[in-house]
Amino acid sequence: MSRRYFGTDGVRGVVGEDLTPELVEEIGKAATLWAGGGRVLVGRDTRSSGPELEAAVARGIASAGGAAVLGGVLPTPAVALLAERLGVVVSASHNPPEYNGVKLFLEGGKLVDEEEEEIEGLLDATGSGGGGTEPVADAADRYLEHVLGHFGSDLGGLRVGVDCANGAYADIAPRAFAQLGAEVHAIGVEPDGSNINVGCGATDLSSLQRLVTSASLDLGVAFDGDGDRMLAVDERGEPVDGDQITAVLALHLGVDLVAVTVMTNLGFHRLMAEHSVEVVTTPVGDRYLLEALKREDGLLGGEQSGHIVWLRDHVTGDGLAAALLLCGAIRGRAPSEAVAVMERLPQVLRNVRVSARELPQAVADEVDRVNAELGDRGRVLVRPSGTEPIFRVLVEAENAGDAEKLCASIAALVQAELG
Secondary structure (H helix, E strand, O other): OOOOOEEOOEEEEEEOOOEOHHHHHHHHHHHHHHHOOOEEEEEEOOOOOHHHHHHHHHHHHHHOOOEEEEEEEOOHHHHHHHOOOEEEEEOOOOOOOOEEEEEEEEOOEEOOHHHHHHHHOOOOOOOOOOOEEEEOOOHHHHHHHHHHHHHOOOOOOOEEEEEOOOOOOOOHHHHHHHHOOOEEEEEOOOOOOOOOOOOOHHHOOHHHHHHHHHOOOOEEEEEOOOOOOEEEEOOOOOEEOHHHHHHHHHHHHOOOEEEEEOOOOHHHHHHHHHOOOEEEEEOOOHHHHHHHHHHHOOOEEEOOOOOEEEOOOOOOOOHHHHHHHHHHHOOOOOHHHHHOOOOOOOEEEEEEEOOOOOOOHHHHHHHHHHHHHHHHHEEEEEEEOOOOOEEEEEEEEOOHHHHHHHHHHHHHHHHHHHO
16 A cells, blocks of 8 residues: 655645645544554644644544643654654644644654555544643753753854754754853744744755854854754855765764765765775665664764764754764864865756656656766766655766756756656
8 A cells, every 4th residue: 555645754735735634633643543542742843833733633642542742842853752652743844834744753763654554544543532632841951951961062162153944943952052162143043933944944054154154153053944954054154965964974973884865975975985884875865764774783874955863872863963963073173174075076956846756767768878878977866856746856977067967958858758
């Protein structure tokens, strides 16, 4: 049975269109039945639709005999870390404010496809009733205490810009850096329900870049709306992506294996080969990184988009933990110097809005032909987004002009076939 509602990272859609309170309530009920009831921690980000959908998922949990433990606004990794068994996050992560969604965690881990299929099979089941709701006031503080205790270091003297995307880290992340001694310049800390991920955060580094350069800061870090992604800006205002962050951490932490996705730059693979670090490549999505790390008994994984996973003293990817680890890894060096260890191949990415999700044979054949021609000097990757009606066209080549030209050609073919 194929999944109807679950995608790359939970259930997600435009509120009132693809995602309704009724569906969210059914998901809460089905997930609770599947997990066997009990206390279910519920967190959400700062979207205006959050309180209504939080109430809906709580009704579903209660209808299945569970106790919905309402943590209010919490980063996604906080729910994964603190949930006793089942955790639910009402969030659409990095997507625009009109989106929302539901993410599920079982004992800290994201669900595999088969588990999500089982939950979808319970959407029409009847709950036993008898459950309820209860608020919890200290979840954010308990989460912060854990992250500071396990990932923090002395940041005295560091002048850091922190962009919280007007999301779930708006209060927590600036406090974390300040408690570790850093001089904090925070933006994206005034959520109003409609400004999450808008012109800020990990999906748009421009505001952070301006802050870092105008205030002559040492480093900038940016989170997405629910806090499971983190990107950075060096002291010159240049972006530092997840591949570069993962490379710095891999060398600093001394791992012998790292998990990455198919989007990872070829320069990363070359650097890891030089240092005899095994690289496991997965489909896009931090859930697949987590599955690979569990299977291979690894600790570190990363996505170019900013999902950074370090499983020593944690259960999932965590933007704040990753930012603190990065600060520790580059201590005493300029960020630009630290990330220069990895030479990035020119990489061009285009998003093509489409009306269908099946890759036409003509596109597949052209991708195969170009990849054979490029050999180990580059590559072409075409894949559907797991959360939006678009295809992503990625091209890497040793020459930036060649990458741009090839990407334009493949994107035009995708548009012609599917647009």
